[in-house]
Amino acid sequence: MTNALSRMMETRDWILADGATGTNLFNMGLSSGDAPEMWNEEHPDRIEKLYTMAVDAGSDLFLTNSFGGNASRLKLHGAEKRARELSRISAEIGREVADRRDRPVIVAGSVGPTGEIMAPMGSLTHELAVEIFHEQADGLKEGGADVLWLETISAPEEYKAAAEAFRLADMPWCGTMSFDTAGRTMMGLTSADMADMVEKLDTPPLAYGANCGVGASDLMRTVLGFVAQGTGRPIIAKGNAGIPKYVDGHIHYDGTPELMAEYAVLARDAGATIIGGCCGTMPEHLSKMREALETRERGERPTLDQITEALGAFSSAVDGTEEDSDQQSARRGRGGRRRRG
Secondary structure, eight states, X not given: OOOHHHHHHHHOSOEEOOOOSHHHHHHTTOOTTSOGGGHHHHOHHHHHHHHHHHHHTTOSEEEOSOTTOSHHHHGGGTOGGGHHHHHHHHHHHHHHHHHXXXXXXXXXXXXXXXXXXXTTTSSBOHHHHHHHHHHHHHHHHHHTOSEEEEEEEOOHHHHHHHHHHHHHTTOOEEEEEOOOBTTBOTTSOOHHHHHHHHHHSSSOOSSEEEEESSOHHHHHHHHHHHHHHOOOOOEEEEXXXXXXXXXXXXXXXXXXXXXXXXXXXXXXXXXXXXXXXXXXXXXXXXXXXXXXXXXXOOOOOOOHHHHHHHHOOOSSSOOSOOSOHHHHHHHEETTEEOOXX
16 A cells, blocks of 8 residues: 555654653643543644644654544543544644645554443444544544554454454554553553454554553563564554653653653664654653664664663563463563563
8 A cells, every 4th residue: 555654664764753642732731631632623723733843853753633532532521423523623733734844744643542341341342443433534534644543552352443444444554552561451462462463454554563551661572572473564662751750749751851762772773663752752852762763873682681771670570471470480581581582
C-alpha cells in the first residue's frame, strides 16, 4: 500500500514521533476529568499549538487529539454521537499544521481503547467494537489523517477488532499495546504474544510496538522482546519520560531530556524504527531526542545491563515471556532474564 508513512520508512533509518498529549494539554489548562477531544472544537488554537510544538521540536510524525474520541469513551461526557465529528476536526487541524511545513510530516489519527471489557469476560462484543472503531476511523480519514494509530491497547480482542475496522475504512495503520504488568499487558499479553498476533492479522499494521507502560527501561526490554521474534516488521517505541511521581498535588515524570535522548538512541540501536515519547514527554525532550538520533552513530544492540545503566532499573525482575517459574531464576540477568538468541 502506497502511503505517506510507508514512503517515509523506505527512505529513513528512523522516524521521530511526538510526545505526550495529555501532559501538554494539562499544562495548557485542561482540567482532570474533562474530555481533551472537546478542545478540538472549543480551543482549536491550543490543539494547533500542541501539534506545532511537536513538529517544531523535530517530530516527523504526530498523533491527533483523538485518543478518547470513540463513542464508548465520549459517552462518559454525553458526547457519544460526536465521535466521528470530533475525530475529523482533530485530523483537520493536524493536516493544516503538517501541510505548512517544507518537509514531510505524518498526521497519525490516534485511536485509543474503548474503555470496555471485551466479551466473553465483558459485555463489548466484537461486532460492536468494530463499529465503534470504524466510526472513529472514518472521521480521522475525512479529516486528512495519513495513517491511523491504535495505542495503549491491553486486550488482543480489541486490537483485532480495530484492525478489522481499519480495513473497512480502507486506511493504513500502526498499533501499539501497553506492557505495564511485569512485562505483560493488563490482559496478560507478552511481547512475543503480540508479535505472533500481529503477523496473523488479515490486515496487519505497517508497524507495531509498545507505548506508555511503566518507564523507558521497561519499554526497551519489551522492544527487545519484539526484535527476538524476528518478524522484520517495523517496530514502534513510545515510552514515558521516566517514572510518574506525585509532587505538590501534581503528577510529575522524572525523565530528563538527557535521559530521553539516551532512550531514543538505545531504542534505535535495539531495532525500533519509529521512536517517540508518551506520558511526560515535552518538546524539550523531543528536541534532545532528535539531536541525539541525528548526531550519534548507530551502535550495537544494547544489553539489559546497558539499558538499566543508562535508563534506570526495571520495575519487575521478569519480562513476561518466561516459559515457567522453574526456569526464571536461571534466565534472569540483572533486572531481567537473558533473551533467547
